[in-house]
Amino acid sequence: MYKKLVWILAVILLILAADRIIFTSSDIKIQQTPEVLKASLHSEMMIEVYRTNILGFKVPFSELEVYFVIEDGKNLIELTGIDGSSAKLRSKGVEGEAVLGIYSVKSGMQVRKIMISILPRDVAALMN
Numbered sequence: 001m002y003k004k005l006v007w008i009l010a011v012i013l014l015i016l017a018a019d020r021i022i023f024t025s026s027d028i029k030i031q032q033t034p035e036v037l038k039a040s041l042h043s044e045m046m047i048e049v050y051r052t053n054i055l056g057f058k059v060p061f062s063e064l065e066v067y068f069v070i071e072d073g074k075n076l077i078e079l080t081g082i083d084g085s086s087a088k089l090r091s092k093g094v095e096g097e098a099v100l101g102i103y104s105v106k107s108g109m110q111v112r113k114i115m116i117s118i119l120p121r122d123v124a125a126l127m128n
Contacts, residue, residue, distance in 0.1 A: 025051035025059045028111055030102070037077070037118045039095040045116065048086040049102060065105035073098025076118050095120050 031048045049066050051059040064085045070077060076098045081088040089100070095118050102111045 021054050022057075023059060023061070024053060025062060026054050027052045028064065030112060030114060032114070032116075037089070037091040037116060039093055039118055039120050040091060041093045043091040043118075044080070045089045046086065047089065047100070047114075049111070050085060066102050066111060067105055069101040069103065071099045071101045071113070073116075077116060089116065091118050094118065 029050060029052050031050070033046045033048075037043045037045050047068070049064055051062045051064055053059050066085055068079055068082060068087045070079065073096060076092055076094050076096045077089050077100075078092060079087055080090045098116045098118065099113060100116055101113050103109065104111055
């Protein structure tokens with residue numbers, strides 16, 4: 001009788017711990033692919049924003065609704081495609097640094113601010 005009760009309580013405790021560790025978000029990560037843009041009209045960057053758990057993995061079944069604003073350097077980059085929590089940026093062919101603000105749709109508060117470097121073609125080719 002007591003063995004069954006101990007096993008049931010252990011399973012319940014394990015489920016609660018898994019919920020706390022795996023399904024609860026602890027941080028927001030931003031993935032930039034590639035990390036820098038080239039000063040070319042065909043250079044594009046994909047930015048993805050997602051929640052991570054305590055273990056550092058993507059939180060399953062979690063959606064993060066954000067919107068992107070070019071705060072500095074509108075003459076350097078343009079937003080070409082926005083899809084929920086990801087965006088595609090394109091260089092306008094001018095080198096420099098632009099600042100992209102990422103804001104939460106629900107609260108309107110700023111989630112992060114990232115700096116995007118647009119390097120000359122020669123320097124960007126050496127980095128790849």
